[in-house]
Amino acid sequence: MEPHVPVETVAAARALAEQKKIDVVVAMGGGSAMGAGKGVVSGAGRSLIAIPTTYAGSEMTPVFGTTDRAEGRKSVRRDDAVLPRLAIYDPEVTVDLSPELTASTGINALAHCVEACYARDVNPLVPPVALEGIRRIVRSLPLCITDGRNLDAREDLLTGAYLAGFSIGNATMALHHGLCHVLGGRTGVAHGVLNTIMLPHIMRFNADAVPDAMGAIADAMGADTPDPPPQGGREISRMEFSASDAVAALVASLPVPQRLRDAGVAEGLLESVAAEAAGHSTVQANPKPVSEASVRELLRAAW
Ligand SMILES: [Fe+2]
Known part of the structure; x- marks a missing residue:
């Protein structure tokens, strides 16, 4: 299964399902396998x-994206009929997931919790679930990277991803996912890797618009977050440690590209990605208004 669910892959699988009169589909794999199943x-x-077999959480949502590679465009749809009738969580099937994929798909799960905490239409049921997801992801992700065969940590992380999938499935996605979807369609870089690079930047941008949600996220990240890196040569205390600092410190400790350029994104693409993303309905659902200039600035900072 290629990343981002190419439309022709789905068309081929649909044709096979029709020919064989298939009425139940089993999707096993990461977010792209789930997307193709949907x-x-x-x-x-x-x-x-x-x-x-990863932490993308797609099994808990009625959302799926497909990508037209010729046009470099990923379209994301919502269809309640694609929500899996059954999701089976078995940490045994995740023990061989590489540290890189564990990290990037784990941060995708973290991003689901974060965006759900400050979604425009937030349902009071959702933030407590999302915050519990954050606690589990932050404490178990480093353990799964040090020892992929730690089944307790794998189960904890999978449970966090389940709570994350539930949270984003019941909230409107915003700037972070809107921008990651445009970047994914244009560049083909895996969704988890884009999440890892962009999340601290997006959280810094949104911080002043949703201070209560960010405070709750920072608390949930709490003691399990690595020590804050010095900022501008100055040591910062934990008291000053914001939610975006905590995510940046976690991401910096992980075996994943830290910048868009390290993930192979060409600088020349940034302008057109900013233009497309600024008009994207998911980006416009952000709790803080987003201009094309601010998207450009975010992309530059992450490049
Ligand atoms: Fe995601």
């Missing part, structure tokens, strides 16, 4: 069973 059942009266 593409096969959408509008076809089929049911989906999901067995996630």
